[in-house]
Amino acid sequence: MTSRREFMKQFGAASLVTFGVTPPTFLARAAAAAEASNNDGRILVLVQLAGGNDGLNTVVPNGRDEYYKARPGIAISRGEVLRLNDELGLHPAMTGFKSLFDDGWLSVVQGVGYPNPDRSHFRSMDIWQSARPEKEDVSSGWLGRALDSTADQHVGRVPALALGTDKLPLSLVASQINVPTVRDVKAYQLHLGPGSDAAVKTHRSTLDRLASRDAVAGSDLDFLRRTARTAWSSAERLKEITANYRPSVEYPGNGLGRKLRTVAEIVGSDLGTKIFFVNLDGFDTHSQQANTHYALLAELSSAVTAFLKDLKGHNLADRVLVATFSEFGRRVAENGSLGTDHGAAGPMFVASPRCKPGVIGRLPSLTDLDDGDLKFHTDFRSVYAALLDRWLGIESQKVLGQAFTPVDMI
Amino acid sequence: MPDSSSELMQRAEITWSRREATHLLWRTGFGATTDDIQQAADEGLDRTLDRLLTPQPETEPYARADMLLKQSAIDSGNIADLKAWWLHRMLNSANPLIEKLTLLWHNHFATSNAKVNSVPLMAAQNDLLRRESFGNFRPLLAEMAKNGAMLMWLDSNSNRKRHPNENFARELLELFSLGVGNYSEKDIQEAARAFTGWHVRDGEFWFNEIQHDRSPKTVFGRTGSFDGGDVVKLCLEHAACPRFLAFKLLRQFVEPNPPVEHIAALANRIRQHDFAWRPVLRELFSSRLFFAAESKLSLIKSPVELLLGAMRALQAKPNFGAVARLLAELGQDVFEPPTVKGWDGGRLWISSTTLIQRANFATALLKSNQLGSLSFGRLQVENDVEWFVGLLLARDLEPETFAELRQFTNSQPGDAELRMRSLVQMIMQMPEFQLT
Numbered sequence: 001m002t003s004r005r006e007f008m009k010q011f012g013a014a015s016l017v018t019f020g021v022t023p024p025t026f027l028a029r030a031a032a033a034a035e036a037s038n039n040d041g042r043i044l045v046l047v048q049l050a051g052g053n054d055g056l057n058t059v060v061p062n063g064r065d066e067y068y069k070a071r072p073g074i075a076i077s078r079g080e081v082l083r084l085n086d087e088l089g090l091h092p093a094m095t096g097f098k099s100l101f102d103d104g105w106l107s108v109v110q111g112v113g114y115p116n117p118d119r120s121h122f123r124s125m126d127i128w129q130s131a132r133p134e135k136e137d138v139s140s141g142w143l144g145r146a147l148d149s150t151a152d153q154h155v156g157r158v159p160a161l162a163l164g165t166d167k168l169p170l171s172l173v174a175s176q177i178n179v180p181t182v183r184d185v186k187a188y189q190l191h192l193g194p195g196s197d198a199a200v201k202t203h204r205s206t207l208d209r210l211a212s213r214d215a216v217a218g219s220d221l222d223f224l225r226r227t228a229r230t231a232w233s234s235a236e237r238l239k240e241i242t243a244n245y246r247p248s249v250e251y252p253g254n255g256l257g258r259k260l261r262t263v264a265e266i267v268g269s270d271l272g273t274k275i276f277f278v279n280l281d282g283f284d285t286h287s288q289q290a291n292t293h294y295a296l297l298a299e300l301s302s303a304v305t306a307f308l309k310d311l312k313g314h315n316l317a318d319r320v321l322v323a324t325f326s327e328f329g330r331r332v333a334e335n336g337s338l339g340t341d342h343g344a345a346g347p348m349f350v351a352s353p354r355c356k357p358g359v360i361g362r363l364p365s366l367t368d369l370d371d372g373d374l375k376f377h378t379d380f381r382s383v384y385a386a387l388l389d390r391w392l393g394i395e396s397q398k399v400l401g402q403a404f405t406p407v408d409m410i
Numbered sequence: 411m412p413d414s415s416s417e418l419m420q421r422a423e424i425t426w427s428r429r430e431a432t433h434l435l436w437r438t439g440f441g442a443t444t445d446d447i448q449q450a451a452d453e454g455l456d457r458t459l460d461r462l463l464t465p466q467p468e469t470e471p472y473a474r475a476d477m478l479l480k481q482s483a484i485d486s487g488n489i490a491d492l493k494a495w496w497l498h499r500m501l502n503s504a505n506p507l508i509e510k511l512t513l514l515w516h517n518h519f520a521t522s523n524a525k526v527n528s529v530p531l532m533a534a535q536n537d538l539l540r541r542e543s544f545g546n547f548r549p550l551l552a553e554m555a556k557n558g559a560m561l562m563w564l565d566s567n568s569n570r571k572r573h574p575n576e577n578f579a580r581e582l583l584e585l586f587s588l589g590v591g592n593y594s595e596k597d598i599q600e601a602a603r604a605f606t607g608w609h610v611r612d613g614e615f616w617f618n619e620i621q622h623d624r625s626p627k628t629v630f631g632r633t634g635s636f637d638g639g640d641v642v643k644l645c646l647e648h649a650a651c652p653r654f655l656a657f658k659l660l661r662q663f664v665e666p667n668p669p670v671e672h673i674a675a676l677a678n679r680i681r682q683h684d685f686a687w688r689p690v691l692r693e694l695f696s697s698r699l700f701f702a703a704e705s706k707l708s709l710i711k712s713p714v715e716l717l718l719g720a721m722r723a724l725q726a727k728p729n730f731g732a733v734a735r736l737l738a739e740l741g742q743d744v745f746e747p748p749t750v751k752g753w754d755g756g757r758l759w760i761s762s763t764t765l766i767q768r769a770n771f772a773t774a775l776l777k778s779n780q781l782g783s784l785s786f787g788r789l790q791v792e793n794d795v796e797w798f799v800g801l802l803l804a805r806d807l808e809p810e811t812f813a814e815l816r817q818f819t820n821s822q823p824g825d826a827e828l829r830m831r832s833l834v835q836m837i838m839q840m841p842e843f844q845l846t
Contacts, residue, residue, distance in 0.1 A: 123590050166741045168761045181761030191770045193777035206818045210840050224841035231762035336573020
C-alpha cells in the first residue's frame with residue numbers, strides 16, 4: 001500500500017511547487033485515494049488487438065510440420081522464429097517480447113476462445129468485451145461490471161480510462177461508473193472562450209449546475225449529464241497531471257508507444273486509475289499479410305516492452321500487468337491471397353514482473369479442427385477470472401455470472 | 411405510446427404546432443431555422459410531408475455552388491473537397507430529407523475512401539445512394555453489389571473460383587440485408603462462391619468469367635448455380651430483410667433501441683410497399699409511433715446533426731473544410747467510416763472526449779471564426795432565453811433552469827450581442843442539446 005508520505009515523495013516537492021503553495025485539491029484527493037486503495041494499487045492495462053490477430057504467426061508452432069503444410073506462402077521459417085521452447089517461437093518482429101520472456105516477465109496463454117465461435121468481427125468483439133457469449137445483450141462490459149461491483153471504492157476517482165479511442169469500448173461500459181475516454185490528453189480540455197477569469201468561472205459553475213440536475217435513472221439525459229460531469233471534472237484533473245513526466249526509457253515512435261507513455265504518466269500520477277484500455281487496430285489480414293503483420297507485432301512488442309521498462313525505472317512495474325486480447329485468431333490454412341481469413345481460438349499475452357512466466361497450455365491440434373479453425377481449450381473467461389480474482393482482487397463470479405477456474409498465470 | 415402493434419403505423423392524432431414541426435424537421439433534415447419551423451407550422455403536416463417527399467427545385471446560387479464544389483473535388487482528387495461538397499448539400503439543399511437518407515445509406519453500405527482511395531468512385535457511390543433515397547431498395551442492393559467503390563472496398567478481385575474471398579458475401583448478409591443470426595457460416599461460404607469473378611477493372615464492374623464458379627450452391631436452403639444477382643434476390647426474399655431495414659430506419663428516425671413490435675410493424679409496411687421508400691417514409695413520418703411522446707427527444711444527435719443542425723438553426727455561414735475536420739474528430743468522418751459496420755450511433759457517439767469536443771464546438775462557433783461566421787443581426791429576438799431554448803432545445807425546462815440561464819446571461823460581460831452569444835453557447839453545452 002502506498003502511504004500518504006510515499007505518495008507525496010513520489011510525486012515530488014517540485015511538482016507541488018509548480019501548482020502553487022497549497023496542493024490543488026485533486027492532489028489531496030488522490031493522496032487520500034492512494035492511501036485507501038487496496039491490492040497495492042494494482043493496475044491492469046488491457047491491449048485490444050482489433051481485427052483478429054493471426055495467433056499462429058504470432059506464437060509460431062515451428063516444431064509442427066502441419067503448420068508449414070497449411071501455410072506454404074506465409075509461414076514463419078524455423079530459422080527466423082525467436083525461440084520459446086522446443087516447438088514454439090515468437091514472430092521475429094517481437095524481439096521485445098522475447099526479452100521479456102527471457103526475463104520471466106511474459107506468459108503466453110495458448111488456445112483461448114469460447115464455445116460456438118462467431119466469426120463476425122463485431123459479434124465476436126462484443127462477446128469478448130461483454131464476456132457474455134450466450135447473450136445478445138451488450139449493455140455492459142466485463143470490466144464495467146467489475147467497476148460497478150466495487151463502485152464504493154471509486155468515489156471521487158477515475159477508476160478506469162480508455163486511451164486513444166474515440167468510443168468508450170464495451171468492456172468498460174458500466175451502469176454506476178462513467179469511464180472517461182481520452183483520445184489525446186492535450187485535446188482533453190474544455191474551452192469556454194476568451195472571457196475574463198471571473199466570466200469563465202461563472203460559466204464553468206453554471207455548466208456544472210446544469211449538468212447536475214436529476215434525470216430519470218438510466219435515461220439518455222441521465223447518461224449525458226453523468227458523462228458531462230465526468231468529462232468536465234476529469235479534464236481539469238488530467239490537465240494538471242501531465243506536464244512534468246520524465247520517461248526512464250525512450251518509447252518507440254508508434255501509436256501504441258504514445259498511448260502507453262500516457263498510461264505511464266497517469267500511473268505515475270496516482271489518479272487512482274486501476275484499469276486502462278488501449279487499442280491497436282489493423283489485424284484483419286485477409287491478403288498479403290506478411291508486412292502488415294510484421295509491423296503490427298513490432299509495434300505491440302516494442303511499445304509494451306518500453307512501457308514496462310519505463311515503469312521499472314520509476315519503481316512502478318510491480319503494480320502493473322498488461323494483457324492482450326483479440327476477437328478471434330485466424331484460419332489455420334492460408335487463403336489464396338497470402339493472407340488468412342477469420343478463425344477461432346488464439347493465444348493471449350500477459351506481461352508483468354508479477355506474472356507466472358512461460359507458455360501456459362498446449363497448442364491446439366493443427367489437424368483436428370473446427371471448420372478449419374483451431375479448437376479452443378481455455379475459455380477466455382478463465383483468463384478474465386485470473387485477472388479479476390488474482391490481480392484486481394475483484395470477485396470474478398459476480399462479474400462473469402458463473403465460476404471459472406482462473407488460469408494459473410499470475 | 412400506442413399499445414397495439416397494428417396501431418403503431420396509423421396516422422397520429424396530434425395538435426400540429428411549432429413543437430411538432432420542429433420534431434419533424436430535425437428528424438428528417440439537419441436542423442431548422444425559425445422560418446423553416448414557421449413555414450411547416452403554417453402548412454400543416456400533410457402539406458409539409460408533400461413538400462419533404464417531393465423533390466424541390468434548387469435555387470440558382472445553390473446549384474452553381476454545388477456544381478463547382480463537386481467539380482473541384484473531382485479535379486483535385488482530394489477527399490476533403492468531396493466532404494465539403496456533401497456538407498454543403500446537407501446544410502443548404504432544398505431537399506434535406508434526400509441528403510439525410512443518403513447519409514443513412516452511406517452508413518448502411520459503409521464504404522471508406524481510406525481504402526477505395528478514389529474521389530470519383532466515392533462520388534459515384536454517393537450519387538447512387540442519393541438516386542435511390544426516394545426510390546427502392548431492390549435496385550440499390552443489386553447495384554451496390556456491382557458498385558466500383560464497394561468492389562474495391564470488399565476485395566472483390568481476390569474472390570476467385572479456386573480461392574473464394576468471403577468478405578463481400580459476409581457483409582452482404584450480415585450488414586447490408588439480413589443482420590446477424592439470420593444465416594449460417596455455410597450460407598456465407600456458398601454465397602461467396604456465387605460472387606466469384608465479380609471483379610472491378612478501371613473502377614467499373616467487370617464479370618471475370620474464368621474466375622466465376624458455375625457449380626451449384628446452396629444458400630438459405632435453396633440450390634442452384636447461382637450468381638451474385640441470384641444471391642441478392644435471395645436476400646431480398648428473406649423474411650429478415652424488411653425487418654433489418656425497418657430496424658435501420660427506426661434507429662435513424664424514431665428511437666435508439668427499436669423493440670421487436672415496432673420493427674415488425676414497419677417491416678410489414680416495407681414488405682407491403684415492396685421496398686419502395688416514398689410511401690413507407692410518408693406513413694412513418696405521419697405515424698403515431700413517430701409522434702409518440704417516447705419518440706421525441708429520444709435520439710442522441712450524430713456529429714453531423716449536431717454541427718449542421720446548430721449552424722442551420724443559427725444561420726451560420728460555415729467553413730466546410732473546418733467542419734469536416736471537426737466531424738472526423740467527433741467520430742463521424744463522412745466518406746471515411748471507421749469500418750464496414752459504419753457508425754453505431756446512439757450512446758456510442760458520446761464519450762467524455764467527444765462531449766468535451768461537442769462543448770468546445772459551441773465555444774468555437776459562438777466565440778470565434780474558426781468554423782465560419784455567425785451574425786446575430788439577422789435574428790430578431792425578444793425574451794432571448796425562452797426564444798433560444800425554443801429554437802435549440804424544443805423542450806420544456808424547469809423554471810429554475812430558465813432562471814439559471816437568465817442569471818448567467820446577465821452575469822456575462824460585453825454588449826447585448828456578446829451576452830446573447832454566451833447564452834447560446836451555454837444552451838448548446840447543456841446535455842439536453844445533445845438530444846433530438
